[in-house]
Amino acid sequence: MVLNRIRELRKAQGVTQEQLALGLQVTRQTIIAIEGNRYNPSLELALKIANYFGLPVEQIFCLKKEDS
Numbered sequence: 001m002v003l004n005r006i007r008e009l010r011k012a013q014g015v016t017q018e019q020l021a022l023g024l025q026v027t028r029q030t031i032i033a034i035e036g037n038r039y040n041p042s043l044e045l046a047l048k049i050a051n052y053f054g055l056p057v058e059q060i061f062c063l064k065k066e067d068s
Contacts, residue, residue: 007035
């Protein structure tokens with residue numbers, strides 16, 4: 001499972017889901033799904049998100065091991 005800090009980063013910068021969606025050229029529904037860990041973004045979108053927040057990808061996304 002891939003976890004992310006997008007909601008945390010977005011709120012810390014005072015950015016709405018709509019503003020982030022517009023900046024990344026995706027729908028607000030896509031942002032909602034990514035924030036809720038229901039959708040993993042493509043590599044291209046993950047890189048755009050990292051660029052938007054000015055952080056390396058690994059500071060936004062992390063891989064959580066599944067329990068066996």
